[in-house]
Amino acid sequence: MSHSSPNKRATLQDVARAAGVGPMTVSRTINGHPYVAEETARKVQEAIRLLDYRPNHAARMLTGKLSRSIGLIVPDISDTFFSVVSHAVQEAARENGYLVWLAASDEDSSIEAAQVEMMMHHPVDGILLVPSDSRAKYLKAIATAPTPIVTIDRPMEIATSDSVGVENRSGARLAIDHLIGHGHRKIACVAANSHLLTIKERISGYREAMQRAGMEGTQEFILPGRSAARRILTEMFASPNRPEALFTANNASTIWVIEALREMNIRMGKDIALVGFDDVDFFTLITPSVTAVRQPASELGSVSTRLLLQRIKGEFKTSSVRTVLPVTLTVRESCGCNLKRGNTGE
Amino acid sequence: MSHSSPNKRATLQDVARAAGVGPMTVSRTINGHPYVAEETARKVQEAIRLLDYRPNHAARMLTGKLSRSIGLIVPDISDTFFSVVSHAVQEAARENGYLVWLAASDEDSSIEAAQVEMMMHHPVDGILLVPSDSRAKYLKAIATAPTPIVTIDRPMEIATSDSVGVENRSGARLAIDHLIGHGHRKIACVAANSHLLTIKERISGYREAMQRAGMEGTQEFILPGRSAARRILTEMFASPNRPEALFTANNASTIWVIEALREMNIRMGKDIALVGFDDVDFFTLITPSVTAVRQPASELGSVSTRLLLQRIKGEFKTSSVRTVLPVTLTVRESCGCNLKRGNTGE
DNA sequence: GTTGTTTATGATTGCGCTATCACAGCCGCA
DNA sequence: TGCGGCTGTGATAGCGCAATCATAAACAAC
Numbered sequence: 001m002s003h004s005s006p007n008k009r010a011t012l013q014d015v016a017r018a019a020g021v022g023p024m025t026v027s028r029t030i031n032g033h034p035y036v037a038e039e040t041a042r043k044v045q046e047a048i049r050l051l052d053y054r055p056n057h058a059a060r061m062l063t064g065k066l067s068r069s070i071g072l073i074v075p076d077i078s079d080t081f082f083s084v085v086s087h088a089v090q091e092a093a094r095e096n097g098y099l100v101w102l103a104a105s106d107e108d109s110s111i112e113a114a115q116v117e118m119m120m121h122h123p124v125d126g127i128l129l130v131p132s133d134s135r136a137k138y139l140k141a142i143a144t145a146p147t148p149i150v151t152i153d154r155p156m157e158i159a160t161s162d163s164v165g166v167e168n169r170s171g172a173r174l175a176i177d178h179l180i181g182h183g184h185r186k187i188a189c190v191a192a193n194s195h196l197l198t199i200k201e202r203i204s205g206y207r208e209a210m211q212r213a214g215m216e217g218t219q220e221f222i223l224p225g226r227s228a229a230r231r232i233l234t235e236m237f238a239s240p241n242r243p244e245a246l247f248t249a250n251n252a253s254t255i256w257v258i259e260a261l262r263e264m265n266i267r268m269g270k271d272i273a274l275v276g277f278d279d280v281d282f283f284t285l286i287t288p289s290v291t292a293v294r295q296p297a298s299e300l301g302s303v304s305t306r307l308l309l310q311r312i313k314g315e316f317k318t319s320s321v322r323t324v325l326p327v328t329l330t331v332r333e334s335c336g337c338n339l340k341r342g343n344t345g346e
Numbered sequence: 347m348s349h350s351s352p353n354k355r356a357t358l359q360d361v362a363r364a365a366g367v368g369p370m371t372v373s374r375t376i377n378g379h380p381y382v383a384e385e386t387a388r389k390v391q392e393a394i395r396l397l398d399y400r401p402n403h404a405a406r407m408l409t410g411k412l413s414r415s416i417g418l419i420v421p422d423i424s425d426t427f428f429s430v431v432s433h434a435v436q437e438a439a440r441e442n443g444y445l446v447w448l449a450a451s452d453e454d455s456s457i458e459a460a461q462v463e464m465m466m467h468h469p470v471d472g473i474l475l476v477p478s479d480s481r482a483k484y485l486k487a488i489a490t491a492p493t494p495i496v497t498i499d500r501p502m503e504i505a506t507s508d509s510v511g512v513e514n515r516s517g518a519r520l521a522i523d524h525l526i527g528h529g530h531r532k533i534a535c536v537a538a539n540s541h542l543l544t545i546k547e548r549i550s551g552y553r554e555a556m557q558r559a560g561m562e563g564t565q566e567f568i569l570p571g572r573s574a575a576r577r578i579l580t581e582m583f584a585s586p587n588r589p590e591a592l593f594t595a596n597n598a599s600t601i602w603v604i605e606a607l608r609e610m611n612i613r614m615g616k617d618i619a620l621v622g623f624d625d626v627d628f629f630t631l632i633t634p635s636v637t638a639v640r641q642p643a644s645e646l647g648s649v650s651t652r653l654l655l656q657r658i659k660g661e662f663k664t665s666s667v668r669t670v671l672p673v674t675l676t677v678r679e680s681c682g683c684n685l686k687r688g689n690t691g692e
Numbered sequence: 693g694t695t696g697t698t699t700a701t702g703a704t705t706g707c708g709c710t711a712t713c714a715c716a717g718c719c720g721c722a
Numbered sequence: 723t724g725c726g727g728c729t730g731t732g733a734t735a736g737c738g739c740a741a742t743c744a745t746a747a748a749c750a751a752c
Contacts, residue, residue, distance in 0.1 A: 011708055022732040027710060035730050054467040058413075059708035061404035062737050072448070077436065083429040090423065090450045094457075099464060102418070102448035104436045111440075118445060121400035258631060282626075285604060287633040357738055368702040373740055381700050405738035408707050 010051035019047035030055060061123070070308060071101040071119035071127040073112060074152075080280050081251065081297050082130065085152060088301025089128060096309050098125075105132050113138040120147050126308045128152055134197045148311035152304045154197050155322060162311065164304040164323040168198050168277075171293045171327035172205025173212075175247050175275040178291070178329055180213050182273060182336050184245040188219040188236060190229075190257055191249035202249040202277050219243060229256035230263060237266070245273035245335075251280065258286065274334040288333030296325050356397035365393035376401060407469070416654060417447040417465035417473040419458060420498075426626050427597065427643050428476065431498060434647025435474060442655050444471075451478050459484040466493050472654045474498055480543045494657035498650045500543050501668060508657065510650040510669040514544050514623075517639045517673035518551025519558075521593050521621040524637070524675055526559050528619060528682050530591040534565040534582060536575075536603055537595035548595040548623050565589060575602035576609060583612070591619035591681075597626060604632065620680040634679030642671050 012030075016023040021040060028036045029044040036044075047053070061067050072089050074082040086102065093100045101119055105112035109132045116138070119127055126148040131139060134157040142149060143159035155163035179187050189206045191199050203220060210218050219241075221232050236243060248254040254276035261268055268274050269288045276283075276292040283290035303323060310316040331337050358376075362369040367386060374382045375390040382390075393399070407413050418435050420428040432448065439446045447465055451458035455478045462484070465473055472494040477485060480503040488495060489505035501509035525533050535552040537545050549566060556564050565587075567578050582589060594600040600622035607614055614620050615634045622629075625640035649669060656662040677683050 012710095013708075016732095023708095024710080024733085025731060028731090031710085035728095037730060040730080054463075056408075056708050057468045058404045058407035059737090060710080062402070062408055062708080062739090063710045064737070065710080067404075069447075076433065077423065078426075078429045078433040080424070080426070080429075083424045083426075083432075086448070087422065087424040087450060090448060094449070094461075099468065100448055101415075102432070102436060102446055103440070104433060117400075122403045122445070255628075255631070262631075280628075282601075282628045282631070285601070285608075285628070285632050358740095359738075362702095369738095370703085370740080371701060374701090377740085381698090383700060386700080402738050405707090406740080408709090408738080409740045410707065411740080 009056070010053040012053070012055070014051055015044065015047045015053050018051060019043045066125050066312065067123055068097060069099040069101060069124045070305070070312075071103065071116075071122075071124040072129075073103045073105055073115050073119075073127065074130045075105050075107040075132055077102065077104050079251075081278060081295065084297035085130075085301040088298040089305045090301075092302040092305035092309075098309065105130075107132045109133040109136040109138070112136070116142055120145060123147070125312045126150070128304055128308055130154060131156060133195075134158070148308060150304045150308045150311070152300055157197065160320045162307055162320050162322075164300060164307065164325065165198070166295050166300065166325045166327050168201035168327075169205035169208065171277060171295075171329075172202040172247065172249070173209040174327070174329045175277060175293050176206055176209035177213075178331070178335060179245040179247065179273055179275055180209070180215075182245070184273060185215055186217065186219070186241055186243040187215070187245045187247060188221060188243035189247045189249060190221045190223060190232070190253045192223040192225075192252040192256070193250060194222045199249050206247055206249070217241060223253050223256055226252075226256050226259075229253075229260035233257065233260045233264060233266075237264075243272070245275070248274065248276040251276070251278040254278070254290065254292065258290070268334045269336050269339050273336045275329075276334075279330050283330075283332065286334075288339060291332045291335040291337065292330055294328050294330045296327070299325055355402070356399040358399070358401070360397055361390065361393045361399050364397060365389045412471045412658065413469055414443060415445040415447060415468075415470050416651070416658075417449065417462070417468075417470040418475075419449045419451055419461050419465075419473065420476045421451050421453045421478055423448065423450050425597075427624060427641065430643035431476075431647040434644040435651045438648040438651035439655075442651075444655065451476075453478045455479040455482040455484070458482070462488055466491060469493070471658045472496070474650055474654055476500060477502060479541075480504070494654060496650045496654045496657070498646055503543065506666045508653055508666050508668070510646060510653065510671065511544070512641050512646065512671045512673050514547035514673075515551035515554065517623060517641075517675075518548040518593065518595070519555040520673070520675045521623060521639050522552055522555035523559075524677070524681060525591040525593065525619055525621055526555070526561075528591070530619060531561055532563065532565075532587055532589045533561070533591045533593060534567060534589035535593045535595060536567045536569060536578070536599045538569040538571075538598040538602070539596060540568045545595055552593055552595070563587060569599050569602055572598075572602050572605075575599075575606035579603065579606045579610060579612075583610075589618070591621070594620065594622040597622070597624040600624070600636065600638065604636070614680045615682050615685050619682045621675075622680075625676050629676075629678065632680075634685060637678045637681035637683065638676055640674050640676045642673065645671055 012023055012026050016026045026044050029041050077083055077086055090100055103115040112132050128150055130152045131154050134154050139156045140159045143161045149161045151161055151163040153165055189203055193199055207218055223229055248257050276290055279292035279294035283292055333339050358369055358372050362372045372390050375387050423429055423432055436446055447470055449461040458478050474496055476498045477500050480500050485502045486505045489507045495507045497507055497509040499511055535549055539545055553564055569575055594603050622638040625638035629636035629638055679685050
């Protein structure tokens, strides 16, 4: 009814008065403390309903309780991978009665540091972090702070903390081995954001796989931005040892390469094979559909959230753990498999 | 150094003692109150640095200040559209020194209500909401609550609040008119989630455009799920007045239809024209690339956030406003334009 | 030299909640 | 009959901060 009236929210004291009991009895009732008579509890519940009372979270926190909230800091929520991770985090948190603070660092370590700081002193009970720079000096400080931290996707290199990531190295090998299985020898690796630990691991996985298969000539290309793809591919194709296959080490590089290939009228799967790291739903809609290493983004979110909550509740007393989730290869057409759709029997 | 020591956080009182001043002077210094001597301020700043003091947010809120945080509730963060909106919200909030609480309702009105409740009593200063059900009864209650609310994308039908949306109706007309410009007469509309107000508006825009152009036979199909696309398209194509063009009223329907079309070996742009509502980056990568009505997702986020912040600060005293952002048509190939790439001069 | 205003500071109080202590019944068992 | 243990309840204090009021010095104005 009253739209503009200040209409002060009822306090615990109000409820106590209304129910004709002391404030502590109300507090006990709310918190499910054992020593409250059934009869009394009923009266209190009634008063709470009548006054539409809700505990003031700020006051609760002030008395030293948990805030029942966690912070989540990702580089970019609009990135599919992180949005899926965020979704899972949100869900796992909700299931446990936790709220989540979301912040985007834009891959900027100083923004990130400010956000961690903000959250820690807010306070949140714990933080899930995708570090933009695995060796940013500020990480050292926060790793020893009382607030538990779990890193997602990228571990800290400069300090120790719980972390949940994926098998980048073996994932890359999966991709390369598949390409080798197609008979390709000259396989180049294309990556963007090569400063990230995850990408470094994938590149290193690429090298390992090549080496194991006895191939010497690794070729690695770093894409500084979208437009670089075209230039680098042109160069690559003019080279005497023109690669027969491409391993794109992340989402961005996969997409940029596909765009460039298309502009240059080079047919994926036929003129050149391609396997990417990080699978995205719409890869099925591209012609030919894109073969890629699929990361368990959702699990990444839920596993890390559950770990963090365990830390918060003190159920997990051991020192830092590093969890690495397996990845799988989703085989489609860009690698050269399943092509000629429509020409075969079907 | 000390990893496990409780190491109580320094309080304002501690700082006051260390700096040899009263607590209020410290408070004033922190909050940039005018009447603090430069000399004193320096001493206080020094003490703050020394003790690594950070204001306790909970205590601050308790004294009745703003929490400097807003809540954001979207149906699904992993949906591209909402992830872009969320990104913009996050950014706009950060620019204003606000933090954002993120929650996903999963298009479930009861979860949503619980989350709004949780946020309101947390408390946050304001809420950005994408209502799952525009006429959920709980909206009535929250619309009159003291916490300002701005709805994004979908206005409340059952109560009044600020809202920011896009021009669904005229956007649909844009799409239909373009198809009519191609000479098509039989244009069908395919939609998913048709219970949503936005989708209803788009369908109604479709009808209007058809009517204005003097075409009687509107055909509307509702997709209950991914698999329905195939069935409905088969049916549609067998029908005597088989449509020459398709208007897909949302992202999901666009994608599902494209998938089905592909399975059925029907060529977009040639055998049937298609224009979708809601443009997504990867539409350029599909063959043929998809013509779609582009929604200003990012603006949606930033405009609504700024409006909410104005409400919070009380800078905006008028009654509820409804802001509608324009949409544009991004013409690519699926409508029949620009086809035969590679055959023309280029 | 008295009054008034501006500048700079501190003491106190209370926000809404829970921890702690205190206390009153009530049971059982010696 | 009494003592210790359980059960139920309330008074009080204090979490860390900022609003309020009080104060005092410095300066201006008359």
